[in-house]
Amino acid sequence: MFKEGDWALIRYREKKYLRKLMPKDSLSVRREVLKFSEVIGKPEGVRIGNFEVFRPTLEDTIVLGFERKTQIIYPKDAFYIAFKLGAGRSSKILEFGTGSGALCAVLSRLAGEVHTYEVVEEFHKLAQRNMRRFGLGENVKFYLGDFLEAQVEEGSFDAAFVDVREPVPYLDKLHTSLKNGAPVGFLLPTTNQVVDLLRGLEGRFGGVEVVEIMLRNYKTVPERFRPEDTMVGHTAYLVFARKLTP
Amino acid sequence: MFKEGDWALIRYREKKYLRKLMPKDSLSVRREVLKFSEVIGKPEGVRIGNFEVFRPTLEDTIVLGFERKTQIIYPKDAFYIAFKLGAGRSSKILEFGTGSGALCAVLSRLAGEVHTYEVVEEFHKLAQRNMRRFGLGENVKFYLGDFLEAQVEEGSFDAAFVDVREPVPYLDKLHTSLKNGAPVGFLLPTTNQVVDLLRGLEGRFGGVEVVEIMLRNYKTVPERFRPEDTMVGHTAYLVFARKLTP
Amino acid sequence: MFKEGDWALIRYREKKYLRKLMPKDSLSVRREVLKFSEVIGKPEGVRIGNFEVFRPTLEDTIVLGFERKTQIIYPKDAFYIAFKLGAGRSSKILEFGTGSGALCAVLSRLAGEVHTYEVVEEFHKLAQRNMRRFGLGENVKFYLGDFLEAQVEEGSFDAAFVDVREPVPYLDKLHTSLKNGAPVGFLLPTTNQVVDLLRGLEGRFGGVEVVEIMLRNYKTVPERFRPEDTMVGHTAYLVFARKLTP
Amino acid sequence: MFKEGDWALIRYREKKYLRKLMPKDSLSVRREVLKFSEVIGKPEGVRIGNFEVFRPTLEDTIVLGFERKTQIIYPKDAFYIAFKLGAGRSSKILEFGTGSGALCAVLSRLAGEVHTYEVVEEFHKLAQRNMRRFGLGENVKFYLGDFLEAQVEEGSFDAAFVDVREPVPYLDKLHTSLKNGAPVGFLLPTTNQVVDLLRGLEGRFGGVEVVEIMLRNYKTVPERFRPEDTMVGHTAYLVFARKLTP
Numbered sequence: 001m002f003k004e005g006d007w008a009l010i011r012y013r014e015k016k017y018l019r020k021l022m023p024k025d026s027l028s029v030r031r032e033v034l035k036f037s038e039v040i041g042k043p044e045g046v047r048i049g050n051f052e053v054f055r056p057t058l059e060d061t062i063v064l065g066f067e068r069k070t071q072i073i074y075p076k077d078a079f080y081i082a083f084k085l086g087a088g089r090s091s092k093i094l095e096f097g098t099g100s101g102a103l104c105a106v107l108s109r110l111a112g113e114v115h116t117y118e119v120v121e122e123f124h125k126l127a128q129r130n131m132r133r134f135g136l137g138e139n140v141k142f143y144l145g146d147f148l149e150a151q152v153e154e155g156s157f158d159a160a161f162v163d164v165r166e167p168v169p170y171l172d173k174l175h176t177s178l179k180n181g182a183p184v185g186f187l188l189p190t191t192n193q194v195v196d197l198l199r200g201l202e203g204r205f206g207g208v209e210v211v212e213i214m215l216r217n218y219k220t221v222p223e224r225f226r227p228e229d230t231m232v233g234h235t236a237y238l239v240f241a242r243k244l245t246p
Numbered sequence: 247m248f249k250e251g252d253w254a255l256i257r258y259r260e261k262k263y264l265r266k267l268m269p270k271d272s273l274s275v276r277r278e279v280l281k282f283s284e285v286i287g288k289p290e291g292v293r294i295g296n297f298e299v300f301r302p303t304l305e306d307t308i309v310l311g312f313e314r315k316t317q318i319i320y321p322k323d324a325f326y327i328a329f330k331l332g333a334g335r336s337s338k339i340l341e342f343g344t345g346s347g348a349l350c351a352v353l354s355r356l357a358g359e360v361h362t363y364e365v366v367e368e369f370h371k372l373a374q375r376n377m378r379r380f381g382l383g384e385n386v387k388f389y390l391g392d393f394l395e396a397q398v399e400e401g402s403f404d405a406a407f408v409d410v411r412e413p414v415p416y417l418d419k420l421h422t423s424l425k426n427g428a429p430v431g432f433l434l435p436t437t438n439q440v441v442d443l444l445r446g447l448e449g450r451f452g453g454v455e456v457v458e459i460m461l462r463n464y465k466t467v468p469e470r471f472r473p474e475d476t477m478v479g480h481t482a483y484l485v486f487a488r489k490l491t492p
Numbered sequence: 493m494f495k496e497g498d499w500a501l502i503r504y505r506e507k508k509y510l511r512k513l514m515p516k517d518s519l520s521v522r523r524e525v526l527k528f529s530e531v532i533g534k535p536e537g538v539r540i541g542n543f544e545v546f547r548p549t550l551e552d553t554i555v556l557g558f559e560r561k562t563q564i565i566y567p568k569d570a571f572y573i574a575f576k577l578g579a580g581r582s583s584k585i586l587e588f589g590t591g592s593g594a595l596c597a598v599l600s601r602l603a604g605e606v607h608t609y610e611v612v613e614e615f616h617k618l619a620q621r622n623m624r625r626f627g628l629g630e631n632v633k634f635y636l637g638d639f640l641e642a643q644v645e646e647g648s649f650d651a652a653f654v655d656v657r658e659p660v661p662y663l664d665k666l667h668t669s670l671k672n673g674a675p676v677g678f679l680l681p682t683t684n685q686v687v688d689l690l691r692g693l694e695g696r697f698g699g700v701e702v703v704e705i706m707l708r709n710y711k712t713v714p715e716r717f718r719p720e721d722t723m724v725g726h727t728a729y730l731v732f733a734r735k736l737t738p
Numbered sequence: 739m740f741k742e743g744d745w746a747l748i749r750y751r752e753k754k755y756l757r758k759l760m761p762k763d764s765l766s767v768r769r770e771v772l773k774f775s776e777v778i779g780k781p782e783g784v785r786i787g788n789f790e791v792f793r794p795t796l797e798d799t800i801v802l803g804f805e806r807k808t809q810i811i812y813p814k815d816a817f818y819i820a821f822k823l824g825a826g827r828s829s830k831i832l833e834f835g836t837g838s839g840a841l842c843a844v845l846s847r848l849a850g851e852v853h854t855y856e857v858v859e860e861f862h863k864l865a866q867r868n869m870r871r872f873g874l875g876e877n878v879k880f881y882l883g884d885f886l887e888a889q890v891e892e893g894s895f896d897a898a899f900v901d902v903r904e905p906v907p908y909l910d911k912l913h914t915s916l917k918n919g920a921p922v923g924f925l926l927p928t929t930n931q932v933v934d935l936l937r938g939l940e941g942r943f944g945g946v947e948v949v950e951i952m953l954r955n956y957k958t959v960p961e962r963f964r965p966e967d968t969m970v971g972h973t974a975y976l977v978f979a980r981k982l983t984p
Contacts, residue, residue, distance in 0.1 A: 011453050044427025045452070045491040052452040054427045054488050057332030076326065076459065083325040086303030088355055089335075109334055110356060181290025181300045190718040191471055191929035198468035206291070206298040207257050210464035212473075213322065216725060218456035218483070222444035225437055225456075226682040226726055233708060233723030237464070242300050245291040436964040437683035462971060472928040472972055479954060479969030503945050536919025537944070537983040544944040546919045546980050549824030568818065568951065575817040578795030580847055581827075601826055602848060673782025673792045683963055690960035698783070698790040699749050702956035702963075705814065710948035710975070714936035717929055719950075729956070734792050737783040 002053070004040050007065070007134065009056040018056055018064035027051075058109060058136075066130045068100040069123060073163070073187060074235045076215040078106040084240055085159040085183045087111040094160040094177060096147040096170075101127030103161060103187075105136050114140045115157070117147040152177045160184045165193070168200035175204050178243045186239040194237050205241035212237055248299070250286050253311070253380065255302040264302055264310035273297075304355060304382075312376045314346040315369060319409070319433060320481045322461040324352040330486055331405040331429045333357040340406040340423060342393040342416075347373030349407060349433075351382050360386045361403070363393040398423045406430045411439070414446035421450050424489045432485040440483050451487035458483055494545070496532050499557070499626065501548040510548055510556035519543070550601060550628075558622045560592040561615060565655070565679060566727045568707040570598040576732055577651040577675045579603040586652040586669060588639040588662075593619030595653060595679075597628050606632045607649070609639040644669045652676045657685070660692035667696050670735045678731040686729045697733035704729055740791070742778050745803070745872065747794040756794055756802035765789075796847060796874075804868045806838040807861060811901070811925060812973045814953040816844040822978055823897040823921045825849040832898040832915060834885040834908075839865030841899060841925075843874050852878045853895070855885040890915045898922045903931070906938035913942050916981045924977040932975050943979035950975055 002008060002021055010017040012029040019027055023037045034051045042048075044055050056065070059075045066072065073081075081103065087093060087110040095104055098118035104127060108114045114137075118124040124144045131137030143150060148170060157178050162170065167186055174184065184205065188194050194210060201208055213235075217228045248254060248267055256263045258275040265273055269283045280297045288294075290301050302311070305321045312318065319327075327349065333339060333356040341350055344364035350373060354360045360383075364370040370390045377383030389396060393416060403424050408416065413432055420430065430451065434440050440456060447454055459481075463474045494500060494513055502509045504521040511519055515529045526543045534540075536547050548557070551567045558564065565573075573595065579585060579602040587596055590610035596619060600606045606629075610616040616636045623629030635642060640662060649670050654662065659678055666676065676697065680686050686702060693700055705727075709720040740746060740759055748755040750767040757765055761775045772789045780786075782793050794803070797813045804810065811819075819841065825831060825848040833842055836856035842865060846852045852875075856862040862882045869875030881888060885908060895916050900908065905924050912922065922943065926932050932948060939946055951973075955966045 009453075043491045044425070045489050046426075047452065047490055052488075052490060054453060057330070057429060058334070059330060059332070075329065079325045079329040080322065083321065083328075083352065083355075084303070084305060086301075086305070088304070106329065109329075179290070180292075183303060190716040192715060192717055192933065194464075195468045195471050195930065198466055198471070202468075206293065207255075207300060208466045210466055210471075212462040212464070214460040214462065216458040216460065218440075218458070220444055220454045220456055222441045222448075223684060224682045225441050225444070225684055227458075228725045230722055231725030233721055234719035242298075243291050244293055244298060245289045436962045438687065438961060438963055441684065469930060470928045471930055474971045476968055477971030479967055480965035501945075535983045536917070537981050538918075539944065539982055544980075544982060546945060549822070549921060550826070551822060551824070567821065571817045571821040572814065574821075575813065575844065575847075576795070576797060578797070580796070598821065601821075671782070672784075675795060686956075687960045687963050690958055690963070694960075698785065699747075699792060700958045702958055704954040704956070704965075706952040706954065708950040708952065710932075710950070712936055712946045712948055714933045714940075717933050717936070717948075734790075735783050736785055736790065737781045 002039050002042055002044065002046075007056050007061070008039065009054045009060045009064070010034065011052045011054070012050055016060070016064060018060060058105065061134045061136070062102045062105055065134055066100050066102055066105075067126060068102075069126060070099045072100050073103045074215075074232070075106075076213050077187065077235055077238060078103045080211075080213055081161060081185050081187070081238060082106045082110045084238075085161060085185055087159060091158040092156065094147075094152075094157040096162060097123065097164055098127045098142065099123055099163060101130045101137070103163065104140055105131060107161065108137050108140050112139065115143065116140060117143045117145060117150055119144075119146045148173055155179045158182055162186045167197055171200050171204060175243055180243060180245045182243045184241055184243065187236045188239060189234070189236045191237070194239060197239055201241050204244060206244045207240075207242040209240045210237055211240075248285050248288055248290065248292075253302050253307070254285065255300045255306045255310070256280065257298045257300070258296055262306070262310060264306060304351065307380045307382070308348045308351055311380055312346050312348055312351075313372060314348075315372060316345045318346050319349045320461075320478070321352075322459050323433065323481055323484060324349045326457075326459055327407060327431050327433070327484060328352045328356045330484075331407060331431055333405060337404040338402065340393075340398075340403040342408060343369065343410055344373045344388065345369055345409060347376045347383070349409065350386055351377060353407065354383050354386050358385065361389065362386060363389045363391060363396055365390075365392045394419055401425045404428055408432045413443055417446050417450060421489060426489060426491045428489045430487055430489065433482045434485060435480070435482045437483070440485060443485055447487050450490060452490045453486075453488040455486045456483055457486075494531050494534055494536065499548050499553070500531065501546045501552045501556070502526065503544045503546070504542055508552070508556060510552060550597065553626045553628070554594045554597055557626055558592050558594055558597075559618060560594075561618060562591045564592055565595045566707075566724070567598075568705050569679065569727055569730060570595045572703075572705055573653060573677045573679070573730060574598045574602045576730075577653060577677055579651060583650040584648065586639075586644075586649040588654060589615065589656055590619045590634065591615055591655060593622045593629070595655065596632055597623060599653065600629050600632050604631065607635065608632060609635045609637060609642055611636075611638045640665055647671050650674055654678045659689055663692050663696060667735055672735060672737045674735045676733055676735065679728045680731060681726070681728045683729070686731060689731055693733050696736060698736045699732075699734040701732045702729055703732075740777050740780055740782065745794050745799070746777065747792045747798045747802070748772065749790045749792070750788055754798070754802060756798060796843065799872045799874070800840045800843055803872055804838050804840055804843075805864060806840075807864060808837045810838055811841045812953075812970070813844075814951050815925065815973055815976060816841045818949075818951055819899060819923050819925070819976060820844045820848045822976075823899060823923055825897060829896040830894065832890075832895040834900060835861065835902055836865045836880065837861055837901060839868045839875070841901065842878055843869060845899065846875050846878050850877060853881065854878060855881045855883060855888055857882075857884045886911055893917050896920055900924045905935055909938050909942060913981060918981060918983045920981045922979055922981065925974045926977060927972070927974045929975070932977060935977055939979050942982060944982045945978075945980040947978045948975055949978075
């Protein structure tokens with residue numbers, strides 16, 4: 001049952017909205033109005049007119065609910081990264097930078113503990129606000145500051161994810177912070193960045209892989225099944241590697 | 247440290263092998279030999295000649311270690327499905343059919359409990375063998391038999407994943423087995439199957455999405471950064487929907 | 493040298509414009525103005541401020557200059573189709589429907605003769621206007637009417653291209669109009685249409701192929717080489733076949 | 739009608755063969771034999787058993803008939819390049835290097851004249867042999883030698899296509915050989931090469947575009963319409979630009 005103050009994913013045909021169910025509020029799409037007072041007390045999956053109302057998944061929350069001041073990591077990439085890092089309930093994972101917290105939210109669902117560093121105070125606060133607002137990230141520790149200057153015990157992380165413009169200067173510190181053989185992932189928008197990173201990894205990190213994930217959405221009309229007219233053409237290259245022991 | 251009997255992911259340049267570290271065994275690639283007795287007692291991430299030895303991730307285990315008698319669900323698809331179903335540590339997830347257990351292994355890492363049904367006894371046993379062999383699936387209940395005939399309480403699952411050739415006959419039972427608003431995913435190789443399913447979903451399931459995930463691997467030589475010459479052209483269409491309340 | 497009345501492709505960074513060079517006209521982009529009087533008399537490839545001025549290619553003309561009332565066939569598809577039909581200077585090619593004339597313009601550059609049929613008078617006129625305006629299509633014969641009712645000699649075409657919503661009713665007449673073994677192409681946006689066509693082709697047409705062409709644009713900044721953020725996700729499936737002799 | 743000595747494209751379900759129809763020869767696929775003596779005198783498009791026999795298109799000839807000692811340019815790329823260069827019946831086009839002659843054959847079908855340079859004598863001869871064998875390339879002039887040392891009049895080409903590993907050293911000579919505003923295309927397999935070229939083009943060439951064309955083949959069984967399992971993952975990046983006047 002939906003209660004007052006719950007977050008709801010509201011669908012109107014192809015459109016999606018994330019709204020907090022306050023009794024006096026409503027949503028209006030193409031002249032049709034959904035009063036939230038009519039949703040409260042109803043079961044999830046309820047249809048009212050052309051509206052369908054669901055409990056938001058983690059993906060809905062991140063895509064529709066997270067405030068962003070930087071480019072967000074897309075779910076297609078985040079989901080792949082989280083598993084690719086081998087995360088499990090006993091994993092302690094390092095992340096920098098935090099950004100808006102999208103990947104952090106995904107990692108924290110799979111891992112035991114996430115330690116995330118962000119150098120820009122505005123983002124550091126934003127990520128925490130995004131998490132708290134939706135009851136996420138209980139197992140996340142947020143640090144303000146550059147990971148290069150962080151106090152980190154040697155070999156204390158099971159995996160790491162790096163989302164900074166120039167990762168090469170961080171590789172030494174990253175290497176010592178990780179357990180032997182630990183997986184690490186990087187997200188980089190340009191080929192030039194990938195080339196620089198591949199050079200930097202040599203000797204210290206092995207098992208290198210570079211992948212790109214393309215997601216193609218289809219229209220859902222059974223009589224005219226076909227892909228959507230436009231798609232995301234690029235988000236980033238994903239680079240994965242594993243710490244080699246010295 | 248690697249111990250006798252541990253599973254190891256062994257890389258030799260682009261090649262990957264999954265091997266159990268028994269002291270008398272070895273791996274030979276292009277005339278270079280890795281004696282496992284030399285690996286035992288060494289830290290993860292150790293390099294010996296051109297070999298690099300790591301602890302396998304869940305992906306390594308599934309792709310290289312799972313015996314398969316049916317087409318396996320690719321990690322690119324499995325990772326996306328698991329998160330798209332909104333799985334979390336308190337989720338109880340339904341799956342049919344089990345197949346080789348690849349998706350089941352991924353779901354079980356994210357969810358609280360997975361109940362999986364398989365009608366072919368050979369696959370039912372294979373999936374359990376695959377899991378046990380690698381210490382996976384402690385939170386999985388394996389059922390032999392057609393889900394259509396299963397004893398399932400109404401509204402008892404938080405999400406479901408369906409991998410059968412003709413899902414439409416299962417939709418009624420699926421609908422009653424799910425909680426209101428619960429997410430459900432389907433994996434279907436052909437457009438004809440998707441069209442049939444889209445028709446079947448109408449009225450009972452909402453929030454329908456169809457996606458396709460394409461993974462592109464890149465060569466990792468920094469001086470010649472470019473995609474691999476060949477790629478997987480198609481695995482399956484992924485259909486997602488949510489239970490509408492009657 | 494550009495003369496008064498010439499068509500010009502004008503580029504301003506990423507943006508493209510097709511304009512007729514009339515001495516009193518000008519183009520203004522982001523507060524920078526290009527007076528056409530300054531372009532007339534200058535050589536092609538001239539730079540004036542941030543503007544670059546070229547003679548338009550066939551692609552520029554179609555994409556930027558053709559007025560369209562239907563979905564245009566994209567160059568990526570048109571170029572592939574034209575060659576796939578095996579067109580050469582002695583080929584006599586059949587096309588229906590004409591639409592805005594985009595594919596017709598491409599075919600006519602490669603083939604000896606193109607006969608194109610269009611049932612909607614508005615499009616029939618539009619295609620001719622588009623061609624004439626840019627001095628194209630001298631070897632094209634435009635017919636108003638449904639190809640089903642056309643007076644066509646048996647075995648008179650070397651190849652054909654079909655762009656109608658439901659091609660199956662046309663297959664008999666198409667078959668008799670083509671020379672033995674002649675290639676034929678179809679453009680269809682949905683998978684349902686492709687499935688219907690594949691069924692219709694059986695027995696009368698062989699060598700069937702279905703392809704889809706995806707074009708990915710890249711940003712051209714050398715320091716940040718990467719794909720564009722968005723891309724066209726789908727235009728159409730292309731079906732090719734060849735007439736089997738009875 | 740097929741005559742003795744004609745080239746034939748023979749299809750056996752998904753498989754394709756290019757064969758010269760000599761009366762004593764035959765083709766055997768999966769224990770089924772096609773005697774060429776039975777094909778000679780028959781019309782194109784004839785079916786004999788599971789074999790279908792057609793006149794080869796330019797694409798069939800290049801893909802199946804051209805002997806190659808270098809990586810061939812794929813039709814998906816060649817068709818796009820030819821039109822993108824704006825080639826028409828009055829165009830005089832420059833190409834280097836010739837390679838196996840695949841792109842040259844495509845260009846020569848669209849253009850008035852093609853002048854092609856190749857520094858490796860073996861390829862220079864191979865391309866000519868490939869063309870002559872199939873009656874192609876009457877409007878092509880083959881030059882042996884490095885284009886850098888060629889005697890070429892200033893401003894004598896309407897367009898150019900460059901397929902060499904390091905195009906930058908050729909840009910000066912290329913620039914002077916082209917007419918003002920002329921289009922030029924480059925084919926480069928790696929991102930590093932593209933980055934170098936983009937830097938080299940600056941100032942002398944404008945209207946720069948970089949694209950990648952992905953071709954996806956589909957299975958043609960109407961009951962199970964779906965993409966092929968594997969596809970070509972990468973051939974090359976295509977770079978297009980136009981000569982700026984000094």
